[in-house]
Amino acid sequence: MSSETPSPRAARKDDHVRLASAQQTEGPRRSDFDDLEFVHHALSGTSPETVDLSVDLGDWTWSAPFYVNGMTGGTETTARINRDLALAAAETGLPMACGSMSVALDDAEAAKGFTVIREVNPDGFVMGNLGAGRSADDARRAVELLGADALQIHVNPVQETAMPEGTRDFSEWLDGLAEIVAACPVPVIVKEVGFGLSRRTLGQLAEIGVRFADVSGAGGTDFLRIENDRAGAHDFAMLTGFGQSALACLLDAPDEWTGGGAVSAGVLLASGGVRNPYDVVKALACGARAVGVAGTFLQTVLDHGPDGLIDLVCTWQDQTRALLALLGAQRSTDLAHTDLLTRGRLGEFARLRGIDVVALSHRSEALPSSDELSRRNQQ
Template sequence: MTSETPDSASTGGRSARAERKNDHVRLASAQRGEEPNRSDFDDLEFVHHALDGTSPERVDLSTTVGDWTWATPFYVNGMTGGTDTTAAINRDLAIAAAETGMPMACGSMSVALDDPIAAKGFTVIRDENPNGFVMANLGAGRGPEDARRAVELLGADALQVHLNPVQETAMPEGSRDFSEWAHGLELIVAACPVPVVVKEVGFGLSRRTQTRLADLGVRFADVSGAGGTDFLRIENARSTGTDFSMLTGFGQSALACLLDAAESGPTLLASGGVRHPYDVVKALACGAHAVGVAGTFLQAVLDGGAEGLVEVVNTWKDQTRAVFALLGAETPAELTRTDLLVRGRLGEFCRLRGIDLEALSRRSEYRAD
């Protein structure tokens, strides 16, 4: 949830970075309190076939991501860590993940690598969730040794490497030189002891980017599209200098990235603007193997702690299973054979990118009996 721009190890450096971490949580939460706008998720509909349904008892929500099997098709996406305030948030997230069987990613661990005092804001995740699937998190500006240290610090099963060029562009202390990111990412993938999941931070991974990631050896990617927490707005709110609000609306949504996915690209996850279980189902139907949730789960923790998030997640499981049954899908993979109607802004994107919308609306006709 933060930039990889180095700070000094001085008290002043710690203070500035802690303030930034806490600012990100505060501003992200404030965005959640606003009236939600219509998103690309609302431009996607299922063709309703009234006799195609199945029983919720026959639905298996577990999903396969490469060699991993996750108990739920949604997971806690990377958010925060590194301060007393964010350590408490990570503790509650980890407790809820352990109790519900959800995978969990942490926020950027750069601060923990540069300042050992901040490490407890991340190690609390493994302390509270010793047997769960946990992802460490670093930015593309870090190196292979940092990747190994982050994985070791958290005992991580995978490493998220986030790409945040739009955020860095607007961030007051951000770095705007992205010329070595691809090469640096290739080095991280080669050296990392666990699989690497490359993710954006809310502006999407285009088809060309997905292809480039595959060429760099990346096997998994979270498209992390526009529509959720807006880090451009967050950094503009923090800035007292140059205003980059002219970039408002930049990037593509998660559904746009999934529908335009590269055939030979990485196994895809999705996040960005996921509001409820129906959005999870839509992302799965568009090809995501699992769906990351940040803002909604963060707010649940802020409102009710770990117990509040457990209650939300259990409700999501029940509702997701019910929607699967309504659509006649007994597994997440079967959702990719449902018929989709793509309208509005998302439909216009698909037409401009040459995506066959009629074929999407008739996918069930081609499924095996």
């Protein structure tokens, strides 16, 4: 890519990576993931050898219940990051999303920071990414540019509000999303960028035909803080803590998104502050079909390159399989029958939203007993 001074939009990409990385190196932070516990049933486990990590998302089957979520692209620095992420995704079989491709649609030179993903991972599952507010034609162009299997559309009103050059008119986003969903040649995944998709928002998405949504909750990379840091004046620091976590959004999701309704609206994905395989398993137990990881994978690539991320992903796959076995789940969907204890801030959210936390702690009681299963098998 060109070594000339980057455009303001491209420079913003590098700023985002630098500031996101700085957040990752600050050390562990408590999150809603720490407020969710499994009731331990010591004799209910199974063998890791029988655990199947693959997940069925309707349109696709992925080899593991987590993936590389959208991060960056569009500059020399971010092109190298995308290349390393794509190399690791190709080696491990993980699906991968890129960051916002808006800059690539307007600048052929910037497009190289995204097309490198497909160059090094020609057969992998790749997701493009655009922001809400772009046109249906832009969506088609982004899919074609990347040879994308799906297209993430990110909705980021909080970030845009704090961004010095951001928009603050969101009045046409829903109609624009409907046009993109109708015209896009591949499935559309609507995602937030770290502030959560509420029950109401998920209902609106279902009404316009969205079948995949990433709730992308608070607790991970904080784009409000990033934009405040970029602006310098911290005008919107008053919004610190705004939004809901991924687990809160999953627990509050409408029944039609979680399998509790007569008709399924679609598939829920989750991301936002995922630190380890235990967080992945907790999100799966709360209704996510697969879990996106960004900050942890980004920092690993920055520190240790693609080989370091390959090693980490392989470790996560092994540990996720072991955790499922511990919880008696042969597939990730079996986690819907685990007993969950919601404490702290997450528990308070659940109670305020009318979520039956007692029922969550007794979900396994709906399962047939081993004697009942034996009787059924003998019939």
